Amino acid sequence: MATLQLxxxxxxFDETRVIHGVDLAVADGEFVVFVGPxxxxxxxxxxxxxxxxxxxxxxxMIDGVRVNDVSAADRGLAMVFQSYALYPHMTVRQNxxxxxxxxxxxxxxxxxxxxxxxxxxxxxxxxxxxxxxxxGGQRQRVAIGRAIVREPRIFLFDEPLSNLDAELRVSMxxxxxxxxxxxxxxxxxxxxxxxxxxxxxxxxxxLRAGRIEQVGAPLELYNRPANRFVAGFIGSPQMNFxxxxxxxxxxxxxxxTLPGGRTLRAVATRTAPAAGxxxxxxxxxxxxxxxxxxxxxxxxxxxxxxxxxGGHSLLHGTIAGGDTRVTVHVAGQTRVRAGENVGVxxxxxxxxxxxxxxxxxxx
Numbered sequence: 294m295a296t297l298q299l300x301x302x303x304x305x306f307d308e309t310r311v312i313h314g315v316d317l318a319v320a321d322g323e324f325v326v327f328v329g330p331x332x333x334x335x336x337x338x339x340x341x342x343x344x345x346x347x348x349x350x351x352x353x354m355i356d357g358v359r360v361n362d363v364s365a366a367d368r369g370l371a372m373v374f375q376s377y378a379l380y381p382h383m384t385v386r387q388n389x390x391x392x393x394x395x396x397x398x399x400x401x402x403x404x405x406x407x408x409x410x411x412x413x414x415x416x417x418x419x420x421x422x423x424x425x426x427x428x429g430g431q432r433q434r435v436a437i438g439r440a441i442v443r444e445p446r447i448f449l450f451d452e453p454l455s456n457l458d459a460e461l462r463v464s465m466x467x468x469x470x471x472x473x474x475x476x477x478x479x480x481x482x483x484x485x486x487x488x489x490x491x492x493x494x495x496x497x498x499x500l501r502a503g504r505i506e507q508v509g510a511p512l513e514l515y516n517r518p519a520n521r522f523v524a525g526f527i528g529s530p531q532m533n534f535x536x537x538x539x540x541x542x543x544x545x546x547x548x549x550t551l552p553g554g555r556t557l558r559a560v561a562t563r564t565a566p567a568a569g570x571x572x573x574x575x576x577x578x579x580x581x582x583x584x585x586x587x588x589x590x591x592x593x594x595x596x597x598x599x600x601x602x603g604g605h606s607l608l609h610g611t612i613a614g615g616d617t618r619v620t621v622h623v624a625g626q627t628r629v630r631a632g633e634n635v636g637v638x639x640x641x642x643x644x645x646x647x648x649x650x651x652x653x654x655x656x
Contacts, residue, residue: 294479295356295369295446296321297342302351304337304503311337312503314351319447319481319496324473327483328490329500329526335483336451338500342481343370343449355446371440372449375456377432379424385411386420389439406442413475414438414468430461437472450482454489466493487527491515499523521647524575530607530620533581534647535574535592539566547646549574551639552612555591559641566648575645578607578622582638583629590636594619598631608635 297319304312312334319325327335340346342353344365352359360368379388386407393403411417414434424432433453440448450469454462470493473480484490490497491511499506499514499522507519511527518524524532537549537557545559549572557574566572584590593613600607608621608629621637629635 294321294477296354297447297479297481298352298354298357299338299342300352300354302338302341302353303349304334304341304346305349310503312341312348315503315505317498317505317508319479322477322479324470324480324482324493324495325498326490326494326496327481327498327500328485328487329506331485332502333500334503335485335500337503339372339449339451339481339483342447343372344368345372369446370449371443371445371447372451373433373436373440373453375452377424377436377456379432379435381424384421384423385416385427385435385438388424388435389442392439393442403442406444407438410438410441413441413472428461429457430465433457433465434468437469441476446479448478448480450480452484453482454484454486462489469493488529491527497527499526518575518645521573521575524645524647528577530578530622532645533576533578533619535576535612535617535619537572537574537646539568539570539572541568546641549646551591552615552617553592557591557639557641557644560644560646561642562646566646570648573647574639575647576639577643578620580640580643581619581621582640583621583623583627584636584638587636589638591639592619592637594621594635594637596629596631596633596635599627599629601626 299315299317302312302315315338327338329335337346341348348361353361355368389407389410390403411420414437416434416438419431454465457465466489494511496508497511497514498508501522507514507523514523514527518527535552537551540548540550540556547560547562548556548558549560551557594610595613596608596610598609605625606623606627608623611618
């Protein structure tokens with residue numbers, strides 16, 4: 294396998310800059326996921342890595358060697374696209390062997406590589422079928438098998454599960470993760486789905502508008518987001534954001550004034566903001582709970598909608614006296630109905646404070 298390093302990689306289309314000086318290191322055998330909203334530059338970055346786009350400036354290094362001027366065919370990479378890109382008139386066997394035949398690989402070697410990949414992907418019984426005779430998940434496995442037989446230094450995936458239904462997406466997530474472990478391969482995977490990123494990655498790269506917002510392990514990003522954008526993007530349901538004001542500091546942490554006037558103490562931060570500063574408190578739905586009594590409540594929630602999901606429930610509503618939307622995760626099933634007002638408590642140590650706009654650093 295191989296290492297990958299990006300050094301101040303920049304991409305411009307005419308006068309428009311879409312990638313702004315990206316620095317990133319991918320270790321040998323690591324599964325790295327690029328995640329972010331549509332238009333953030335993740336696919337453009339992937340295409341520059343594989344050589345389908347030319348970087349305007351900066352260095353793309355594979356195993357310590359600069360490959361900016363090396364053609365896509367000679368970089369030793371394999372890419373799996375959102376569309377399966379299979380030849381409909383060819384069998385599975387022919388689709389998987391086509392690239393090897395084009396570079397003059399001996400027939401016996403082709404048979405061995407195709408057979409090995411087919412066994413790995415459970416395609417043994419499908420080698421003589423054509424793509425039209427396969428399910429979506431099977432077609433995607435063929436596309437992955439076509440990449441495996443090339444024995445690439447790095448696998449690149451560009452939203453490979455987007456065309457699959459929900460059940461198949463879950464199944465294929467597990468298959469790709471298992472494949473990574475079996476091959477011990479370096480993989481770079483692009484998705485807009487943060488659930489895919491959380492469940493598959495060794496390391497997540499969160500992108501916004503052509504810049505890296507944060508890099509880290511999935512739970513590191515979930516528990517310690519660098520800013521409000523990352524906090525809101527990673528996690529489902531999304532983190533709640535409450536407008537608060539700084540109300541003092543003691544040995545246990547910062548105190549803030551919540552909507553409705555109550556005080557929440559012991560919010561952990563690295564630095565204390567100025568007195569009276571306008572802040573945003575980020576609280577994940579599972580760190581909110583229904584209060585045992587009105588006296589215990591930090592907030593009063595007017596419930597607009599409840600979702601009964603069996604093992605847990607979600608209450609969606611607004612904070613009394615304002616239009617701030619909040620989601621509360623309730624264990625099990627609930628009798629709370631739309632239109633009711635309920636008291637809510639906040640687990641202060643798990644809350645996060647943010648200063649300034651959504652790009653402001655977590656305090």
